[in-house]
Amino acid sequence: MAGDARALARLISLVEDEDPSARAALAILYPRTGRAHLVGITGAPGTGKSTLVNEMAKVYRRRELTVGIVAVDPTSPFSGGAILGDRVRMRELAGDPGIFIRSMATRGSLGGLARATSDAVKVLDAAGYDRVLIETVGAGQAEVDIAKTAHTTIVVEAPGFGDDIQAIKAGILEIADVFAVNKADREGADSTVTALEMMLDLNGTQVGRWRPPIIKTVAIRGDGVPDLVDRVEAHYDHLRDSGLLARKEEERVRDELVALLQHELTQALLASLRPGELDEWVRRVARREADPYAAAQSLVHRRSR
Amino acid sequence: MAGDARALARLISLVEDEDPSARAALAILYPRTGRAHLVGITGAPGTGKSTLVNEMAKVYRRRELTVGIVAVDPTSPFSGGAILGDRVRMRELAGDPGIFIRSMATRGSLGGLARATSDAVKVLDAAGYDRVLIETVGAGQAEVDIAKTAHTTIVVEAPGFGDDIQAIKAGILEIADVFAVNKADREGADSTVTALEMMLDLNGTQVGRWRPPIIKTVAIRGDGVPDLVDRVEAHYDHLRDSGLLARKEEERVRDELVALLQHELTQALLASLRPGELDEWVRRVARREADPYAAAQSLVHRRSR
Numbered sequence: 001m002a003g004d005a006r007a008l009a010r011l012i013s014l015v016e017d018e019d020p021s022a023r024a025a026l027a028i029l030y031p032r033t034g035r036a037h038l039v040g041i042t043g044a045p046g047t048g049k050s051t052l053v054n055e056m057a058k059v060y061r062r063r064e065l066t067v068g069i070v071a072v073d074p075t076s077p078f079s080g081g082a083i084l085g086d087r088v089r090m091r092e093l094a095g096d097p098g099i100f101i102r103s104m105a106t107r108g109s110l111g112g113l114a115r116a117t118s119d120a121v122k123v124l125d126a127a128g129y130d131r132v133l134i135e136t137v138g139a140g141q142a143e144v145d146i147a148k149t150a151h152t153t154i155v156v157e158a159p160g161f162g163d164d165i166q167a168i169k170a171g172i173l174e175i176a177d178v179f180a181v182n183k184a185d186r187e188g189a190d191s192t193v194t195a196l197e198m199m200l201d202l203n204g205t206q207v208g209r210w211r212p213p214i215i216k217t218v219a220i221r222g223d224g225v226p227d228l229v230d231r232v233e234a235h236y237d238h239l240r241d242s243g244l245l246a247r248k249e250e251e252r253v254r255d256e257l258v259a260l261l262q263h264e265l266t267q268a269l270l271a272s273l274r275p276g277e278l279d280e281w282v283r284r285v286a287r288r289e290a291d292p293y294a295a296a297q298s299l300v301h302r303r304s305r
Numbered sequence: 306m307a308g309d310a311r312a313l314a315r316l317i318s319l320v321e322d323e324d325p326s327a328r329a330a331l332a333i334l335y336p337r338t339g340r341a342h343l344v345g346i347t348g349a350p351g352t353g354k355s356t357l358v359n360e361m362a363k364v365y366r367r368r369e370l371t372v373g374i375v376a377v378d379p380t381s382p383f384s385g386g387a388i389l390g391d392r393v394r395m396r397e398l399a400g401d402p403g404i405f406i407r408s409m410a411t412r413g414s415l416g417g418l419a420r421a422t423s424d425a426v427k428v429l430d431a432a433g434y435d436r437v438l439i440e441t442v443g444a445g446q447a448e449v450d451i452a453k454t455a456h457t458t459i460v461v462e463a464p465g466f467g468d469d470i471q472a473i474k475a476g477i478l479e480i481a482d483v484f485a486v487n488k489a490d491r492e493g494a495d496s497t498v499t500a501l502e503m504m505l506d507l508n509g510t511q512v513g514r515w516r517p518p519i520i521k522t523v524a525i526r527g528d529g530v531p532d533l534v535d536r537v538e539a540h541y542d543h544l545r546d547s548g549l550l551a552r553k554e555e556e557r558v559r560d561e562l563v564a565l566l567q568h569e570l571t572q573a574l575l576a577s578l579r580p581g582e583l584d585e586w587v588r589r590v591a592r593r594e595a596d597p598y599a600a601a602q603s604l605v606h607r608r609s610r
Contacts, residue, residue, distance in 0.1 A: 031596070033593070253590045254587045257590065262570070264601055264605050266563065288336045291331070295562055299562075300570060
């Protein structure tokens, strides 16, 4: 809370390791969360997402706002990639105490990653960063789950991706609050914008509903990034003024609570089994001597007995 | 079991809807599973995966083997895309009773999709299909989870994707048993093959370990597909002869059991709460009057009291 970046980094490592002391620290920090504007940035590999995030951070800094960045790569379950990208960007933004950057690597399950990401965001929020940017790769359910953490989600497209119908997924409409068409100096940028506009038109418009703006950017030159940031800020104002912010927060809390319950209940049950008990059931089911549903039922009821 | 395709389709719909009667049917069918060779096919959108799967099905049919196809699109959480693709391919393979095709749409959570997919595969296995092809889009953890269902996983690359370092993820090595470089008549196919070979070389070789073969295909013409199928069959023989098949099956069963436990425990807890109890906790946590960990603990312990 005193702004010690090394203490922050250590706490996030404990969060990633699911260390019990992290849980205790998070419980203490929790009342201080809820002040940062959480911005998700997502898009396919090659759209220039990371460069865009760096440029956004610079725009925020010029506006005297502090920025926390959490970069998550759910497509690289065995890490590696995230760490490399991290070093490159560390070099570019290094030395500014108003920016904190952290990459999250998947350790095991997707559920674990989503939990750790949400907790890392809480740490940065409680530490007082004004904006927390959560960057994720891909276009899958993983991304949808992680995007739920954010107030405002930017979907990044790029020419050559956007004209592929498969790249513009129906699901994107449900998560995008703002579209960035990056690499907009390349051929095809206008047709990507047109394709997105058409998709938004097809989706219909309603009075009072937020229509995601489409902003052209050239992140490597910083072009369009101040405009993008303005639209992101406008979306937050819209959420707050319409009362949607509170509703969104309740949905987020509900999802988080159910995920925590799932995790806690399963860990408690597995810990209550005698050594080898799960293995025995696994062997019986693998040999088709029992079916998995009956096995699960037995294990669940065994506990309450 | 008598080969009624409409009964199969109905049962898979019940499975998707998580209907209680589906659970009972699956328990009865379970002893008949474990005979099909389960083949996962995965890759980015635009690599021509679906066409490749169709051509593989035709090769299998020429070899007098029956084929079940389960197409899963975890990147399209709000459905739509899968259904369209389904109709196109239905038309092409229609009328052959030796082929059964089913698209799975996400309804809600990724966990729900993985569960439904695994159950649909069991239904087709029990129904006696010799090969079950499980097609998934993307390159995320979602795909890794679903790939775990398969004995043999084909990762499909295409020129122009493969030379992007970000497209060839470190994680791919952990799931690929066979690589297909599709659209191999396009420029850059050889450099995609070289990039994959280099990645495999970097990963090192061990005596007795399976090195994923890299097969060039042009799916729209059927070129290379019989060779691809040969390699897939060879991988299954390798699994069986090395004893890895049994080990892989135990891992799959363990993952499935833990996922079932997680689901059952959470459903039971949520059902045991009094109306509005979860909502009250959600509101308290959203207002920062309680932290989510304490709330989860209270809800978990409330049950055992």
